Amino acid sequence: MSTIKVPTMQEMLANGETPEILFWVGCSGSFDDRAKKITKAIVRILDHVNIKFAILGSEEGCTGDPAKRAGNEFLFQMQAMQNINVMNGYNIKKIVTGCPHCFNTIKNEYPALGGNYEVVHHTQLVQELINEGKLKVTGGEFKGKKIVFHDPCYLGRANDVYEAPREIIQKLDAELAEMKRSKAKGLCCGAGGAQMFKEAEKGTKEVNVERAEEALALNPDVIAVGCPFCNTMMTDGVKHFNKEEKTKVLDIAELIATANEL
Amino acid sequence: MISSIIFTILLIGASAFFYINVKKIRRNILLGKNVSFSGSTSDRFKTMMLVAFGQQKMFSRPIPAILHLFLYAAFIITQIELLEIIFDGAAGSHRAFRESLGGFYTFMVSFIEILSVLAFIGTVAFLSRRNLLKVPRLVKSELNGWPKLDANIILISEIILICFIFMMNGADEVLYSRSLSHAKDLGEGTLGFSVSSHLGPILFGGMSDGGLHLVERVGWWGHFLMVLGFLNYLPFSKHLHIVLGFPNTYFSNLKPKGEFTTLESVTDVVAPNFDPAYVPKTDPNNPVRFGVKDVQDLNWKNLMDAYSCTECGRCTSACPQNITGKLLSPRKIMMDTRDRLEEVGKNIDANKGTFVDDGKSLLGDYIKHEEIWACNSCNACVQECPINIDPLAIIIEMRRYLVMEESNSPSELNTMFTNIENNGAPWQFSQADRANWINEN
Numbered sequence: 001m002s003t004i005k006v007p008t009m010q011e012m013l014a015n016g017e018t019p020e021i022l023f024w025v026g027c028s029g030s031f032d033d034r035a036k037k038i039t040k041a042i043v044r045i046l047d048h049v050n051i052k053f054a055i056l057g058s059e060e061g062c063t064g065d066p067a068k069r070a071g072n073e074f075l076f077q078m079q080a081m082q083n084i085n086v087m088n089g090y091n092i093k094k095i096v097t098g099c100p101h102c103f104n105t106i107k108n109e110y111p112a113l114g115g116n117y118e119v120v121h122h123t124q125l126v127q128e129l130i131n132e133g134k135l136k137v138t139g140g141e142f143k144g145k146k147i148v149f150h151d152p153c154y155l156g157r158a159n160d161v162y163e164a165p166r167e168i169i170q171k172l173d174a175e176l177a178e179m180k181r182s183k184a185k186g187l188c189c190g191a192g193g194a195q196m197f198k199e200a201e202k203g204t205k206e207v208n209v210e211r212a213e214e215a216l217a218l219n220p221d222v223i224a225v226g227c228p229f230c231n232t233m234m235t236d237g238v239k240h241f242n243k244e245e246k247t248k249v250l251d252i253a254e255l256i257a258t259a260n261e262l
Numbered sequence: 263m264i265s266s267i268i269f270t271i272l273l274i275g276a277s278a279f280f281y282i283n284v285k286k287i288r289r290n291i292l293l294g295k296n297v298s299f300s301g302s303t304s305d306r307f308k309t310m311m312l313v314a315f316g317q318q319k320m321f322s323r324p325i326p327a328i329l330h331l332f333l334y335a336a337f338i339i340t341q342i343e344l345l346e347i348i349f350d351g352a353a354g355s356h357r358a359f360r361e362s363l364g365g366f367y368t369f370m371v372s373f374i375e376i377l378s379v380l381a382f383i384g385t386v387a388f389l390s391r392r393n394l395l396k397v398p399r400l401v402k403s404e405l406n407g408w409p410k411l412d413a414n415i416i417l418i419s420e421i422i423l424i425c426f427i428f429m430m431n432g433a434d435e436v437l438y439s440r441s442l443s444h445a446k447d448l449g450e451g452t453l454g455f456s457v458s459s460h461l462g463p464i465l466f467g468g469m470s471d472g473g474l475h476l477v478e479r480v481g482w483w484g485h486f487l488m489v490l491g492f493l494n495y496l497p498f499s500k501h502l503h504i505v506l507g508f509p510n511t512y513f514s515n516l517k518p519k520g521e522f523t524t525l526e527s528v529t530d531v532v533a534p535n536f537d538p539a540y541v542p543k544t545d546p547n548n549p550v551r552f553g554v555k556d557v558q559d560l561n562w563k564n565l566m567d568a569y570s571c572t573e574c575g576r577c578t579s580a581c582p583q584n585i586t587g588k589l590l591s592p593r594k595i596m597m598d599t600r601d602r603l604e605e606v607g608k609n610i611d612a613n614k615g616t617f618v619d620d621g622k623s624l625l626g627d628y629i630k631h632e633e634i635w636a637c638n639s640c641n642a643c644v645q646e647c648p649i650n651i652d653p654l655a656i657i658i659e660m661r662r663y664l665v666m667e668e669s670n671s672p673s674e675l676n677t678m679f680t681n682i683e684n685n686g687a688p689w690q691f692s693q694a695d696r697a698n699w700i701n702e703n
Contacts, residue, residue, distance in 0.1 A: 071661025158520025
């Protein structure tokens with residue numbers, strides 16, 4: 001990110017500036033090596049369209065999503081109130097996030113605790129930018145490629161966002177393939193509900209293997225995702241079938257940034 | 263005259279018995295905690311009309327949806343004929359609505375007959391799907407024993423009921439053609455019913471006048487007694503969904519599915535750390551259990567969900583954990599909740615109106631921890647349910663109980679909790695390093 005300046009809210013405030021939008025990076029986007037690439041792709045898009053954005057940096061903390069899904073309401077509310085305190089202190093109005101779990105939690109669960117913001121997932125923001133003509137996209141290397149989209153549960157069923165990622169894929173002049181279990185019937189990657197952080201219970205198969213198998217049956221060039229956890233699970237699933245040479249697992253933000261050489 | 267008296271006594275007796283059992287179910291549901299609902303009355307009504315009355319969610323699986331629609335439509339429309347049976351039975355008349363409704367009567371009964379034929383086909387198909395084709399979701403282990411028998415009893419009863427309808431109408435058609443109908447002053451002719459005007463002569467054409475009268479009466483009384491029997495079977499069966507499907511969709515969660523409830527009792531503990539002027543919302547002198555251990559800890563909508571479930575298993579067949587062979591089955595969560603609630607209800611009945619601790623609980627004795635911890639909270643089960651039952655809400659409440667009351671969660675999750683608490687991330691990274699990615703290549 002040597003060429004792009006990524007300011008923190010603190011720095012903005014010190015310079016007397018206010019960003020249009022807060023980019024909520026999330027834990028995965030901050031620390032997971034694979035997810036950091038998605039974070040950078042989102043930053044490139046934001047920079048490309050000249051949106052004035054900032055991050056919270058070290059003032060950002062886990063939204064509390066995994067704690068809440070795991071039943072630890074105390075820890076969730078502690079995290080939520082800390083984050084709300086920080087964001088209300090900066091008078092944050094609009095937030096974009098690259099993680100459907102952060103998106104869902106801040107959008108739906110923070111208001112009851114005093115945090116009211118307009119929250120969008122990065123695919124929604126990108127779709128909006130394309131529709132407004134602010135972001136012109138070409139297919140680039142994905143033109144004519146077969147791309148299958150895996151719906152993240154917390155973007156799809158949890159918040160009824162199904163079309164934004166699909167419209168973006170179609171803008172790439174790519175062939176959008178659909179699994180039988182898609183949209184409202186989408187199958188979880190296996191990470192949700194805090195399963196990301198523990199071993200699975202005894203069973204006959206791993207959920208991510210089941211899902212990757214379904215996606216790979218379509219023989220796609222790319223499995224597109226919109227969630228860093230889905231990304232991890234699907235990447236592992238593709239590796240399970242030794243198909244990582246043929247099929248890449250990429251975030252929608254990466255598709256846009258790569259195709260348009262941002 | 264005597265038959266009218268017998269009829270009326272049966273009708274009143276059966277209605278009273280039904281009333282008593284419905285009252286028990288109502289009491290059991292109200293053992294649950296109070297819960298507030300968002301959304302306007304008109305939104306709720308619209309949801310009920312679309313999802314329950316309009317069968318909207320059924321149609322994501324077209325074949326069972328159409329078969330079910332046959333039974334559903336036949337059931338709804340047959341109620342008109344039932345009204346006539348009740349009137350005739352009490353007044354000692356025969357086809358009392360026929361004269362006043364005229365051609366519409368013929369049309370209506372004909373329509374009922376066509377739907378009854380379709381319902382017959384649907385019922386046979388449903389029996390085959392369960393017992394011959396063994397559709398996976400209809401033969402899962404949680405259905406062994408009573409649930410399987412319950413399903414077959416319902417379907418076979420429906421077949422018998424339909425047979426009685428055609429005995430009644432078919433024999434009446436033949437009697438009418440011989441100028442012998444019970445209805446007065448009809449003369450010779452046909453009732454003109456779409457199915458039985460053809461089916462009656464084929465089945466009963468060769469019978470004696472006396473035999474026909476017997477078949478007609480057996481059909482009529484059989485129909486009536488089956489209805490009373492069925493009505494009183496409902497409170498003990500999964501088939502209760504035909505009633506509770508409506509209120510259950512009316513009280514649907516209209517918020518985004520990803521929004522989990524906020525525990526105010528927890529907010530009262532956490533919020534003062536951030537806002538010294540915070541005023542608690544719950545009564546500190548009446549502390550409540552965090553989460554759910556037993557049915558009384560659930561809210562009444564959770565309990566109504568349990569009574570509404572007809573065990574179709576769409577939830578379980580969409581559950582990622584169940585698909586991959588784990589113990590978790592959202593349907594079983596609902597069945598266990600109802601079974602435990604019934605047990606608690608019987609305990610209350612046996613102990614003069616108060617629950618006496620039986621040393622058992624929903625979590626532990628019915629639902630295992632292993633089931634609770636397997637959930638992906640993906641909402642597939644909630645999405646699938648044709649009458650908006652929410653198994654996920656119960657699962658999350660049980661996790662809350664295990665974590666906050668018993669500190670009994672898988673060790674990896676405890677590590678995750680500790681990391682969030684200490685570093686603000688589920689992994690062991692320092693919060694100070696959150697923006698390090700900016701300067702990495």
